[in-house]
Amino acid sequence: MMHKYPKEQRYTLAILQDIQRKYGYISKESMEKLSVYLDIPISRIYSMATFYKALSLQPKGQNIIKVCDGTACHIRSSIAIIEEIEKLLHIKPGETTMDGLFSIETVNCLGSCAIAPVMVINETYYGKVTPILLREILKGYGGTIDEDR
Amino acid sequence: MDIKIDNKICKVEYGEYLLQVARRNNIYIPTLCHSDALPGQASCRICIVEVIENDSSKVVTSCVYPITKEIEVITNSEKINNMRRTLLMLLSMRVPNHEALSRLMVKYSVPAINRFGIDMNEKCILCGLCVKACEEVGQYAISTVNRGITKKVSTPYQEPSVSCIGCGACASVCPTGAIDIFEKESKRFIWNKTFELMQCTRCEEYFITKEQLDYMNERLGYETEVLLCEKCKKNVVSESFKNIVQNL
Numbered sequence: 181m182m183h184k185y186p187k188e189q190r191y192t193l194a195i196l197q198d199i200q201r202k203y204g205y206i207s208k209e210s211m212e213k214l215s216v217y218l219d220i221p222i223s224r225i226y227s228m229a230t231f232y233k234a235l236s237l238q239p240k241g242q243n244i245i246k247v248c249d250g251t252a253c254h255i256r257s258s259i260a261i262i263e264e265i266e267k268l269l270h271i272k273p274g275e276t277t278m279d280g281l282f283s284i285e286t287v288n289c290l291g292s293c294a295i296a297p298v299m300v301i302n303e304t305y306y307g308k309v310t311p312i313l314l315r316e317i318l319k320g321y322g323g324t325i326d327e328d329r
Numbered sequence: 330m331d332i333k334i335d336n337k338i339c340k341v342e343y344g345e346y347l348l349q350v351a352r353r354n355n356i357y358i359p360t361l362c363h364s365d366a367l368p369g370q371a372s373c374r375i376c377i378v379e380v381i382e383n384d385s386s387k388v389v390t391s392c393v394y395p396i397t398k399e400i401e402v403i404t405n406s407e408k409i410n411n412m413r414r415t416l417l418m419l420l421s422m423r424v425p426n427h428e429a430l431s432r433l434m435v436k437y438s439v440p441a442i443n444r445f446g447i448d449m450n451e452k453c454i455l456c457g458l459c460v461k462a463c464e465e466v467g468q469y470a471i472s473t474v475n476r477g478i479t480k481k482v483s484t485p486y487q488e489p490s491v492s493c494i495g496c497g498a499c500a501s502v503c504p505t506g507a508i509d510i511f512e513k514e515s516k517r518f519i520w521n522k523t524f525e526l527m528q529c530t531r532c533e534e535y536f537i538t539k540e541q542l543d544y545m546n547e548r549l550g551y552e553t554e555v556l557l558c559e560k561c562k563k564n565v566v567s568e569s570f571k572n573i574v575q576n577l
Contacts, residue, residue, distance in 0.1 A: 208486065221469030221492070226485035230475045 182217050189220055192228060196235055204240040241276040241283035243321050248298040250289035258297040262286065264311040268318060282323060334402040347391035347402065348376055358404050359413070359433055361420070361504045362456035363392045367465060372456045373504075375416050375433070379403040388412065414439050425449055427505050452507035455480060459499035459508060467548075468492045471499060471520065482508075484520050494540035495524035529558035531565070 181198055185191040192214070199210050206229045215222040229235045245265065249258045262273065265284055269277050276283040292298045295307025299317075306317055330341050332350070339354045346368070351358050362373035371393040378391045381401040388409070391402075403409065414437050421430055422445045433439075455473070459482055463471050470493035474483045484490040495517050500508040510519040515535050517524045526535035527542060536558040546552050557565060 211485070221472075222485050223469050223472035223490070223492075227472035227474055 182214060187218055189218060192218060192220065192225065193232070196225070196229060196232075200235050205236045205238055239276065239280070241280050243282050243301055245282055245284045246287045246290070246300040247273075247284065248288070248290045248292075248296070248300075249286045250293070252289075252293035253297040256296040260311065261297050261299065261309050261314060264314055265318075268315065269323065281321070282318075330396070330399055332396060332400050332402060335404055341396050343397060344395045347378065347380075347389070347394040347396060350396065351378075351391065351402075351404065356404060358391055359436075360392060361429070361454065362458055364458055364502050364504075367458060367461050367502060369393055370456055370458055370461065373416075373420065373454060375413055375420075377409060377412060377416075379406050379409055410437060413437055418442060420454055422447055424452055424454055424505055424507075427452065429504070452505050453482060453503075454505055454507075455482070456504065457482075458502045458504065462498040462502045466494075466496060466498050468494055468496075468544075470494075487521065489522035490520060493520055493522055494544050495519055495522065495538040496541045496544075527556060529561050530556050531561040532558060534558055 181202065182195045185195055195214060195218075196206060199206055199214075203210070211222055211225050211229065215225055229237060247253075247258060247262050247265065249262065262284070266272055269282055269284070271277050271282070271284055273284045273286045287300075290298050290300060290305070292305060292307060295305075297307075297309050299306045299309050299314075301317070301321060306313075309317075330343060331338050332341050333339070334347075334351055334354065334356050337354060337356065339350050339356075341350050348358055348360065348363065358376050358378060360373065360376045362370040363376060364370070369392070371390045374390060376391045377388050378394075379386050379402065380389050380394070381403065382398060386403075391404075417430065417434055417437055417439045421427070421434055421439070422442070424430060425447050426449065457473060460472055463469060470490040471482055471484055474481055484493065497510050497517070497519060500506075500510040500519065508519070510517065512518070512526065512535065515526050515528075517526050517538060524538040524540065527537050527539060528535055537556070542553075542556070
């Protein structure tokens with residue numbers, strides 16, 4: 181995958197992004213391979229991979245839920261949405277469910293403040309999310325939800 | 330070229346750094362992250378001074394400010410002292426138990442503030458000197474990891490680094506003694522890695538790791554015949570010098 185890029189240091193981030201897109205995370209092996217290919221120390225790559233929020237060192241779930249906690253969404257109680265997801269899927273932001281189906285992340289603004297609170301699953305936007313709506317949405321992705329709650 | 334620092338006329342070469350000139354002229358500017366061996370860090374910011382040219386003044390970090398004009402510099406104006414006070418206050422919030430920093434706090438009478446949650450064990454000011462030192466040595470074993478409030482200096486995955494040779498350059502340049510390095514008998518511990526130390530053939534003191542010696546030999550291109558510590562090396566050289574002079 182990285183061989184389509186020239187062996188230059190400036191392509192590090194682009195390659196890391198490609199790896200993230202394809203595998204859902206940056207593994208130790210891929211960092212080591214990249215370090216050899218670009219001839220840059222692994223410590224530099226590790227530094228970069230931990231700096232950018234878009235890059236993850238842990239494998240991500242099939243469906244990545246991004247809940248906006250920017251100012252507008254925060255005021256429109258995005259915290260309640262995050263808490264509801266935590267209850268339903270038993271994971272906290274930054275974590276992945278045991279079945280590998282979902283990951284939750286909080287982000288700072290999705291640029292859709294008019295429909296706050298906003299949530300994005302993969303590439304699909306959901307606006308004016310309520311806890312009830314949330315259950316329906318998650319079911320649509322095959323989420324096993326504690327119905328007794 | 331002449332410049333004026335705190336009303337003292339100082340001779341300078343074009344492009345010299347302000348801090349360098351001030352130090353040469355015995356003018357005190359406080360620093361934390363400056364190292365003569367690894368200049369240009371400019372991250373602690375407490376070496377700020379006021380530069381006056383063309384009737385306007387600006388605040389610059391003296392450790393990385395090259396002199397290109399005949400300027401006037403003030404190192405301790407009220408404005409500078411106030412800014413330094415804020416910087417010291419913020420640094421002390423991160424590193425609460427630090428001797429040199431505490432001394433500066435007293436010197437600049439920085440008020441105690443307790444509205445931040447403080448980690449009393451934190452010693453690192455994240456100046457990055459250690460990372461630079463490791464790069465200069467040529468090993469690149471450590472780097473800054475994460476960002477924002479979780480930023481720290483570490484080896485990848487906090488695991489013992491393959492490239493670390495245990496030279497301790499990082500710990501020796503650290504202005505706040507934040508890097509854990511300790512020695513016990515013939516072993517040195519640093520960055521979660523244990524190194525076997527080798528003895529000086531003269532005084533039998535343990536002083537260098539095997540990896541460090543191998544790396545030095547490789548860089549030098551030849552093997553050192555007798556392994557001598559810094560102190561013994563000096564003694565041997567001075568003795569041989571003495572002999573030469575006596576035999577003249």
